[in-house]
Structure formats: structure tokens, C-alpha cells
Amino acid sequence: MEQKETTQTFEEAMEQLEEIVTRLENGDVPLETAIELFQEGMRLSQLCGSKLEHVERKIEMLIETEDGVQRKPFAPGQEDRGE
Numbered sequence: 001m002e003q004k005e006t007t008q009t010f011e012e013a014m015e016q017l018e019e020i021v022t023r024l025e026n027g028d029v030p031l032e033t034a035i036e037l038f039q040e041g042m043r044l045s046q047l048c049g050s051k052l053e054h055v056e057r058k059i060e061m062l063i064e065t066e067d068g069v070q071r072k073p074f075a076p077g078q079e080d081r082g083e
Helices: 010-026 031-058
Strands: 060-065 068-073
Touching: 010 031
Parallel strands: none
Antiparallel strands: 060 068
16 A cells, blocks of 8 residues: 555545455455554544644634624534524
8 A cells, every 4th residue: 555645635545544444344354464454544544633633723714793804713513503
């Protein structure tokens, strides 16, 4: 498996991780290969988590106020659901 961690997108990493999970779930790989796949899966999982955290820090909600537009950090689960 060729690794391009610096250029690998979140979507590419998730696709590769899904392939690894499928192979491991099938159970038709030798133990050594399963261990290698598991290690690669953990690396991809950490990469995806890191990319999500990075994006989450960048997300900002724009809230219109009487004084103009105010920037507020995005806080998952605390969105204003009222209208």
C-alpha cells in the first residue's frame, strides 16, 4: 500500500480504511497480513481524526447581529435550532 500521507485526502483515507475493514471482516487473510492491515487501518483512522479536528478548528459560523457580522467558533451540538 503506497502511502502519501501529506497529499492523501480525507476521502481517500476513508476509502482505503473501508477497504481494509472489509478485508479484515472477511477473515480470509493470513495473520501477518491481518496485523499489517490493522496497523495501516489505525494509521488511517488517526489521519482521518486529525484531518477532522483540523477542519473543525477552521469552521466558523457567521452570525448576523445588529452591529454587523460577528464571527463565532463553531461548536458542534450547540447550533441554534430555533427559527
